[in-house]
Amino acid sequence: MLDYPTLKVIWWLLVGVLLIGFAIMDGHDMGVGTLLPFVGKTDDERRVVINSVGMHWEGNQVWFITGGGAIFAAWPLIYATAFSGFYWAMMAALWALFFRPVGFKYRSLLKDAQWRRSWDWGLFVGGFVPPVIFGVALGNLLQGVPFHFNELLMVSYTGSFWELLNPFALLAGVVSSAMITLQGAVYLAHRTEGAIQRRAGTAALWSAVLMVLGFVGAGLWLRYGNMLGYAITSVVDPAALPNPLGKTVERSADGWWINYAKQPLLWLLPLLGIAGALLAAVLTRAGRTLTAFVLSSLAIVGVIGTAGAAMFPFLMPSSSHPDASLTVWDSVSSHLTLGVMFWATLIFMPLIIFYTGWAYRVMRGKITVEQIRANDHSAY
Numbered sequence: 267m268l269d270y271p272t273l274k275v276i277w278w279l280l281v282g283v284l285l286i287g288f289a290i291m292d293g294h295d296m297g298v299g300t301l302l303p304f305v306g307k308t309d310d311e312r313r314v315v316i317n318s319v320g321m322h323w324e325g326n327q328v329w330f331i332t333g334g335g336a337i338f339a340a341w342p343l344i345y346a347t348a349f350s351g352f353y354w355a356m357m358a359a360l361w362a363l364f365f366r367p368v369g370f371k372y373r374s375l376l377k378d379a380q381w382r383r384s385w386d387w388g389l390f391v392g393g394f395v396p397p398v399i400f401g402v403a404l405g406n407l408l409q410g411v412p413f414h415f416n417e418l419l420m421v422s423y424t425g426s427f428w429e430l431l432n433p434f435a436l437l438a439g440v441v442s443s444a445m446i447t448l449q450g451a452v453y454l455a456h457r458t459e460g461a462i463q464r465r466a467g468t469a470a471l472w473s474a475v476l477m478v479l480g481f482v483g484a485g486l487w488l489r490y491g492n493m494l495g496y497a498i499t500s501v502v503d504p505a506a507l508p509n510p511l512g513k514t515v516e517r518s519a520d521g522w523w524i525n526y527a528k529q530p531l532l533w534l535l536p537l538l539g540i541a542g543a544l545l546a547a548v549l550t551r552a553g554r555t556l557t558a559f560v561l562s563s564l565a566i567v568g569v570i571g572t573a574g575a576a577m578f579p580f581l582m583p584s585s586s587h588p589d590a591s592l593t594v595w596d597s598v599s600s601h602l603t604l605g606v607m608f609w610a611t612l613i614f615m616p617l618i619i620f621y622t623g624w625a626y627r628v629m630r631g632k633i634t635v636e637q638i639r640a641n642d643h644s645a646y
Contacts, residue, residue, distance in 0.1 A: 271504035271595075273604040277340045278578070278594045280611060284336055286570050288329035290449065290563045291622070295323040297450015299366065299393020300443070303386050305454065305465040310635045312386055313374060313645060317638060318457040320370060320646040321629045328618060339607055343421075343510060343597040344581050348403075351411050351423040355399050355430055362395035370646055393450070394443065401442025404573060405435030405484075408522065409493065410585030415511060424586055434493065437484050444477035445543070445569055452546055452562045456555035459632050467551045470558070474547035478540050481569060485536065488522055488576075495521020495576075496583045502595055510596045515588040522576040532575045539568030 268276070298319045306312030338345045349356060365388035373385035409432070412425040451470035455463050487493065500514035526532050542565030549558035577583075579594040598604060638645050 267601075267605045268608065269505065270601045270604075273601065273608060274504065274594050274598050276608060277336075277598065277604055278574075278581075280608075281333070281336050281340060282570065282574050284329060284333040286567055288333050289446065289566045289570060291326040291329050292323075293397070293446045293566065294449045294453035294559075295319045295326055295366075296393035296397055297446045297448065298454050299389045299450070300397075300447050301450055301454060301466065301469055302393070303390050305462055305469060306386075307461070309379070309382060310638060311462055312382075313638045314458055314462055314633050314635055315454060316370065316373065316389070316646045318454055318633045322625065323366070323370065325622060325625060328622075332618075336607075340599055340604060341581065341592075341597050342599060343419075343508070343592055347411075347413055347421050347423075347582055347592065350421055351413055351425060352403055352406075352430070354427045355403060359396045359399040362391050362399075365389060365392035374646055393446075397442045397446040398439040401439035402430060402435045404442070405438030406430050406432075407582060408438070408488065408495075408573065408577070409434060410496065410517075410583040410588070410591075412586040413582075413584050414587035414590045419510070434484070434487060434491075437480055437487070441477055441480040441484060441569070444473045444480060445566060448473035448477055448543060448546065449559075449562050449566065452550050452555060452558045455550050456559055457631075457633050459634065470550040470562075471547045474543040477543050477565075477569075481536070481539060485572075492519075494519060495523070496580050496588060496591060497521045497524060498579070498593070502593075504595050506595070508596045508598055510590055510592055512596065513589060513593075515583075515591050517588055525575055525578055529575075535568050535571040535575055537568070539565050539572060541565075542568055 298315060302312060302315050306315045337348075369385045369389040369392060373382055373389070376382070411423075412429075413421055413423045415421055448470055451466045451473055455466040455470065458466065488495075494517040496515055497518055497520070498513055499516050502513055506512070520527075542561045542563075546558040546562035546565060549555070549561065581592050581594060581597060583591040599607075
């Protein structure tokens with residue numbers, strides 16, 4: 267079996283892969299939902315938009331469920347602390363997601379125009395709200411979350427829901443929403459044609475510009491806006507048993523930039539996020555939608571990777587008691603648990619990727635109004 271420190275880092279990488287997979291795969295579903303009321307001008311066009319993701323959206327939920335399960339199993343303290351501090355925010359995201367299954371199922375069962383418009387806006391909520399909340403959560407993690415542990419390692423959260431909605435976190439929410447909308451716009455342009463494709467291309471351009479401006483603005487805010495990062499100042503034994511109170515942490519202006527100073531190659535991650543988004547928008551407008559989708563997916567890798575690389579080894583910093591901050595080294599499960607999960611992932615992850623790729627290949631092609639009309643009773 268791999269040694270404990272190696273497994274801790276591997277699971278940091280694997281959870282990152284699952285979160286990126288969720289943003290890429292389920293992200294284009296949510297992006298399409300966000301665009302639904304705007305790129306579809308008629309009922310038939312909106313059915314085209316819905317059916318562009320209708321065959322795959324349930325399968326893409328695997329990334330969301332697996333990511334949540336991996337956090338619960340690999341980082342139990344993170345799971346418990348995050349749901350304590352972000353409880354109402356997480357519940358809001360889940361409530362918004364409830365609109366998706368019922369919206370897909372019920373939207374076209376009645377021919378009443380008001381009924382269908384209501385479900386269209388429900389699908390918009392299910393696509394727009396979760397990415398904003400996830401971005402706001404990341405923005406708060408970069409600032410630190412007000413929590414601490416007592417001597418029995420019982421967590422206490424001292425903040426409130428409204429404190430989560432601070433300006434920097436809202437900016438992070440804008441970046442997240444624009445990133446997911448870009449992913450959805452590129453995918454929609456790839457699966458449709460005509461007027462819908464043109465509108466999706468325009469949405470991709472505006473989403474990319476908003477994402478890049480917000481991403482660069484957030485980086486400048488972190489660097490020059492008097493926002494303090496975190497740094498471990500004591501000696502840490504990566505092989506030690508988890509103990510979140512066994513270290514010393516200080517806050518400094520250079521905290522989130524230390525890793526970039528040590529490893530300059532990490533600057534390729536923000537560059538990938540910026541260049542990938544802009545090139546994806548340009549290629550979408552030029553009709554090279556498959557390449558654009560690859561680039562928008564790489565932009566997601568760049569944006570999420572930028573934040574992950576800056577924070578490593580921190581996972582959930584504490585603003586009220588920095589020494590209680592949770593890191594890769596002290597918030598994980600046992601050596602045995604990480605080892606068993608690693609081998610299970612090594613077996614099942616390729617199967618999931620293979621099956622997903624096969625499903626997309628089999629059900630590839632353009633979705634048109636004519637197809638929807640010809641399959642009125644079976645299509646969404």
